[in-house]
Amino acid sequence: MTSTISASTGSFVDASSVPAGKTAPPVRLRRLRAFATGFARDQNSVLQRQLCVLVVYVASQLILLVPDVNITHGGLIGAGALVMVGATGTAYGLRKPRIPSRWAMVVPLLSIVSIGLLRAGTGGAFSVFTMMLVLPTVSLGVEPGRLPLLFGGLVMVPIMWLPILFDPTTFQDGQWTKVVFIPVMLGLTCLSVNELMTRLRARVRAVNALQRRQQDLLVDATANAARSEMATAAARESTSQLINVIDSVTEQAIIATDVTGAVEVFNSGAQKMLRIAAHDVLGRSILQFHLRDELDARMPEIADGATGSPFDALTGPVRKGVPAAADWTYRTADGKDLRVHLTVTSRSDASGRGDGFLFVATDVTEDREQSRVKDDFVNLISHELRTPLSSILGYLELLGDDEDNPLSPEQTQFLEVISRNANRLLRLVSDLLFTAQVEAGRFDLQGQSVDLRTVVTASWETAAPLAADRGLTLRMFTPEEPVMAWGDPIRLGQVVDNLISNAVKFTPAGGRIVLNLTTPDDETGRALICITDTGLGIPATELDRLFSRFFRASTATDNAVPGVGLGLNITKAIVTAHGGRITVASTVGQGTTFAVELPLGDQST
Structure with a gap:
């Protein structure tokens, strides 16, 4: 920023604020401009109104130069001039924002007093300056509220009666009517102006409120537009990302x-x-x-x-x-x-x-083809193995029953080992065939009415000796009343046998196995068979694959528990074929619970 020193005043002038090609205005002119700008800064407009009254007042003084104008009391005229100067000075002081706006009514009241003194000093009721009272009266009516009207009346009446103090004959010959009529007319004028200004202010406030509301709506609309644009951009980006993901x-x-x-x-x-x-x-x-x-x-x-x-x-x-x-x-x-x-x-x-x-x-073309080949292979091998195994078991039975050629104790023991392993192999072949039938949709049930208590009791009695040999506690709880369901008793027995057999295999010595058969209170519900053990347990990450073919839990393989992973697959297939559901809950090291839900009643129809 470049500054120069004025030769006339020695003050500094900011050259950067002067447009190119123009010289800076004189310091006095700039000061006068600043004074005028400050003079015009009026929050209540009372200064502007007072200036109008002042100009008219000063111009009216020229009338005093006319020879025929009656000047009765020069002192009142001078006092009125002083009051007018005071009113103008007050108006200039009230323009500052820190002054309460209510004080603005003082200026037109002083102007009324000033003109009233001028009127009293120039003939009173006959003065030509009486009509000048309209200007401060209108200015007084501009002030908000009804309080200015009250003070205006209190000032106007004494001012109108002021001439009688100096000349009692002033209001003779009917001139007193002016003392009544003029204040009334001026009061009505002030009231009309005040009412119009009140309505105008109300409309201005309404307009301002609408403008503020419009501004708020504009801000909201701008914000909503920005948010909408952001949402649209986000939606476009999300759509683009989704398309990219789908295409990937x-x-x-x-x-x-x-x-x-x-x-x-x-x-x-x-x-x-x-x-x-x-x-x-x-x-x-x-x-x-x-x-x-x-x-x-x-x-x-x-x-x-x-x-x-x-x-x-x-x-x-x-x-x-x-x-x-x-x-x-x-x-x-x-x-x-x-x-x-x-x-x-x-x-x-x-x-x-x-x-x-x-x-x-x-x-899944290759997967289904591989599965079909595997099923065909399993089915073929199972059929091919079942016939010789049945023949082997038949001849083993004949050897054991030959009374003409009895076997020695050692031969009998060998024969039992062969028979036990042959039966085990036959059961495996039967499971493979059953699994193939399930996959092929050729799984048939021999349905009949069956008491589930009989089914679970038979399985419990079969497993009890083996559980006792392994040092396990086996408990069973069943209702006293029959629990009738429709199903294949052999297949249902196979379900319970598989679950109890697994519990016995996976529970260490000293453990406990509980078999519980319960029914709901209503007759249209489902029976619940629960087998709970305190065995090895199954990891939670493996529970969803537990009923898959040939799947074995890691706890079974880690502890070298024998099996091929078909039992639970077959169990679920049988339960599902009966319209039931099987679930499992397990914690490693604490045990496992299998729950089988079966519908009650006659399901044959």
């Missing part, structure tokens, strides 16, 4: 359709699996990838035996709120058939209404 899935086909089955999303995994580009699929039906015979075979009944559309075969369960996950056949663009595991879920819009479906398919 290359081993699963992800296809999204509308409610009619028209394709809307076709990810890179779908393009890879079905060997077709997305732009050739969008807008077309997803049914083009399915076999019509397979769709027709699975078309659901909708009402009175009628069937739905082919698309309902895919989405029917989902529309009813049931998860849909099953194997289907996809036909690729080059005519190759793929076996896929297809999961179908519903899609919803922002309001929660369904607007389409999502199909996630995984190619």
Whole structure:
């Protein structure tokens, strides 16, 4: 910033504030401008109104130069001038913000007194200056509230009666009516102005309130627009990320359709699996990838035996709120058939209404082929082993029953070992065959009415000697009344046998096994068979795989407990076939509880 010294005053002038090409104004002129600016700064506008009254007052003094103007008391005129100067000075002082606005009424009251003194000194009721009272009266009416009107009346009446103090004959010949009429008219004028200003202020306040409200709404709208823009940007980014995530899935086909089955999303995994580009699929039906015979075979009944559309075969369960996950056949663009595991879920819009479906398919062609080959192999081997094993056991029984050629004690012992291992192998072959039947859907039950107490009691009696030999405590609790259910007693016995056998195998000596059969209070409930042991337990991370074929818990392998991992798989298959449910809870080192729920009553129909 550059500053120079004024030659006339010796004061500093800020050259940087002067526009280019112009010289700085003189210091006196700038001071006068600053004074005028400060003079005009008035929060109540009383100074501006007083200036108007002052200008008229000063101009009216010229009338005193007219020869015919009656000057009765020069002292009153001088006093009035002094009061007018005081009123103007007061107005200048009241412009400061720290002065209460109520004091502004003093200025027009002093102006009324000033003009009243001028009126009394120039003929009283006959003075030509009487009409000048209108100006301060109007200025007084501008002040807010009714209090200025009261003070105005208290001042106006004495001022109007002031001339009588100097000349009692002033109000003779009917001139007294002016003393009454003029204050009344001036009061009504002041009241009218005050009422108009009150309404104007109310409207100004309303306008200001509306402006503030508009400003608040504008701020809110700006903030909402900013938030909306941020939300839109976030939504775009989220959508972009979602598309990138979906496209990054290359081993699963992800296809999204509308409610009619028209394709809307076709990810890179779908393009890879079905060997077709997305732009050739969008807008077309997803049914083009399915076999019509397979769709027709699975078309659901909708009402009175009628069937739905082919698309309902895919989405029917989902529309009813049931998860849909099953194997289907996809036909690729080059005519190759793929076996896929297809999961179908519903899609919803922002309001929660369904607007389409999502199909996630995984190619399981090789897995299903390997599983089929394995099942065929197991089935074949099981059949091939069952016949010679049955023959071996038959001849072993003949050797033991030959009275003509009795066996020695040592031979009998050898024969029992052979027979025991042959029976063990036969049971394994039977389990393999049963598992193959379950996988092939050829699992049949010989249903009849059965008392579950008889089933669990038989299993308990079979396991009791072995539990005693291993130093285990075996307890059983059953209701006194029959617990009737519909099922295959042999298969149900196999369930309880497997669970108790596992408990005995996995419980160290000194442990305890409890078999508990309970029923609910109502007759339409389900029976509950619980087998609880204090054995090795099963890790929580392995519980979800416990019922898989050939799976064995790590606690079983670590402790070299014999088994092949088919028992629990078979147990779950039997329970499920009876309309029941099996659950497990276990803690490593503390024990395991298996719970089997079976429906009560006659389920044959």
